[in-house]
Amino acid sequence: MLKKLLKYEFKATARTYGGMYLALLAASVLFGGSVWRWNGTNSDAYSTLVGLMSLVYTAVIIGTVVVTIMTIVQRFYRNLLGREGYLMHTLPVTETQLVTSKLISSTVWSLCSILAACLSFGILAVLMMADMDLLEQLPLMWSSIREIFARYNMEFWGALAFSGVVSFVRMVSAIACIYAACMVGHQFKNHPALAGILSFFVMQYLQGWLEKLLRIGTGVYETAIYSAVGDMGSIEAAVSALGYMESAMVTLGVAAAFGVFWFGLTVWLMRNKLNLE
Incomplete structure (x- = not known):
């Protein structure tokens, strides 16, 4: 039954985290691309664009942390202590299994958030070194x-x-x-x-x-x-x-x-x- 709980949990949260990771990677590509295009130019427009993209990328990084924490809290509280709890606690599972499924899911997604952030840093590094041989x-x-x-x-x-x-x-x-x-x-x-x-x-x-x-x-x-x-x-x-x-x-x-x-x-x-x- 724990496998079914995990399957339901990952399915319910995949869209939220997936969209967030796509936004993070897109922001890293846009920021890195703006820096790459700005290198070697003295254009004020590109300078402004780079500053704007850096703010966007920073905001997305902070948003990734906030959304990850808030999703951990909301999924537990709403699913087990809110209205959905009336259904969840009638399932033929123990409280230990319910909490374990939440803990495993949150841990996996937290690790994925860290990996997504590292991947975005890697994308930035590659784009910033694009002019190098x-x-x-x-x-x-x-x-x-x-x-x-x-x-x-x-x-x-x-x-x-x-x-x-x-x-x-x-x-x-x-x-x-x-x-x-x-x-x-x-x-x-x-x-x-x-x-x-x-x-x-x-x-x-x-x-x-x-x-x-x-x-x-x-x-x-x-x-x-x-x-x-x-x-x-x-x-x-x-x-x-x-x-x-x-x-x-x-x-x-x-x-x-x-x-x-x-x-x-x-x-x-x-x-x-x-x-x-």
């Missing part, structure tokens, strides 16, 4: 890449990859926290949306405070990476000195624990405190 530049680029990989040791790349895992777990935990905040806000008859927003910030503050209390905040391992990037000769010393992997593993565990807690709180409130009247 890329065939002549490829050997130099390949040589630079090989030099980078040679100078950075495996410990650094492992730490960088692990940082991505930690970021992913934190993203999933944040989505679960949004759902928990929606459920907490649902308990208030007056101004549930405001209560949910305040609950989210309180929850995030509590999580951050506990992380600082245990000295496992992101600053430790991020400082290691930034120090390594800033001084290539001290990569190994910086990572080893700050105990990156150890602190990152603890950070990962805490982020995962909070994610499980927010998920469990959401399911418990939905099972025992749900009121659709």
